[in-house]
Ligand SMILES: Nc1nc2c(ncn2[C@@H]2O[C@H](COP(=O)(O)OP(=O)(O)O)[C@@H](O)[C@H]2O)c(=O)[nH]1
């Protein structure tokens with residue numbers, strides 16, 4: 001409110017800037033040390049199953065050895081799945097870092113024994129890999145609380161899968177209420193998720209986000225930068241611009257009718273023609289593609305679409321009888337030749353259009369059946 005807009009800027013740009021600054025503020029946390037270093041540092045990982053605890057424990061062990069010259073020990077406290085212990089051992093082998101394991105015994109005791117073992121052997125950074133469940137669960141929380149009370153870690157890191165959607169709120173609150181978390185790590189940011197979970201973490205807890213996971217490999221751990229995350233979250237193309245433009249020009253009723261027909265699998269060439277004309281009103285297709293979220297990533301920001309091609313398609317469809325447009329399957333070779341001649345295009349082009357339309361219908365059917373995912 002009350003913000004001045006410089007003459008050289010558009011209000012929309014200023015608005016986005018304000019939102020971005022707020023995001024950076026929300027995401028950032030002043031002067032938190034990334035790595036806590038004590039004469040003997042004990043770190044406990046916490047998070048749901050599959051969030052990336054084991055992988056991240058390995059990455060962290062590697063990082064503290066490399067950057068801080070520490071001597072890490074990995075501790076296998078996920079005793080419920082034999083594969084979990086093997087997974088950690090495998091990582092330890094790859095990194096040449098020792099893994100403390102007692103196989104399938106009591107996780108609280110293992111953690112406690114591991115700390116004693118570390119002291120004995122001169123390790124100074126103990127990373128406890130814990131079990132997770134698919135959902136927040138009482139027994140799991142109790143186990144983590146017991147480990148916490150017994151070994152008294154310097155850090156409890158919440159590992160959050162950035163692809164967790166709405167459930168992130170429950171997960172974060174669930175762990176935050178039961179454990180004195182000291183930081184969070186957001187994993188799998190190499191995927192195409194925006195990382196909105198970062199906002200949930202910062203909004204729901206007081207803990208800093210320290211690192212992000214950017215690959216499955218052991219070097220895929222980066223420092224968290226609020227500014228970069230804000231940019232990532234805001235990079236939604238000019239979706240708003242596109243929506244406004246479309247709202248102003250498209251005929252809502254026509255669009256609704258078309259959508260209904262697509263859903264019923266009854267979309268025909270006649271409807272396609274109506275849609276083509278609607279899209280034409282939006283201006284050059286390149287400009288519309290550019291506005292799509294993720295356009296840059298998909299390489300849509302500099303495609304060239306020949307406006308003539310759209311005119312050709314239109315000409316071909318217009319040369320068909322309404323009956324043919326509604327049911328192109330009835331087109332025989334002679335009629336295709338006639339349509340080609342009438343529209344001034346080749347028979348191949350007529351065939352190509354029919355084929356593309358057929359493919360489009362298959363896609364729409366998938367959409368209708370619910371196994372088609374829009375990439376944003
Ligand atoms: N692409 C990607 N995959 C990750 C990342 N972190 C973990 N993973 C993968 O996610 C899966 C679950 O990780 P894991 O460490 O076993 O999760 P845990 O059950 O919490 O211990 C594994 O296939 C990992 O390779 C990451 O930052 N990027």
Ligand SMILES: [Mg+2]
Pocket residue numbers: 053054055078084129130
């Ligand atoms: Mg694990």
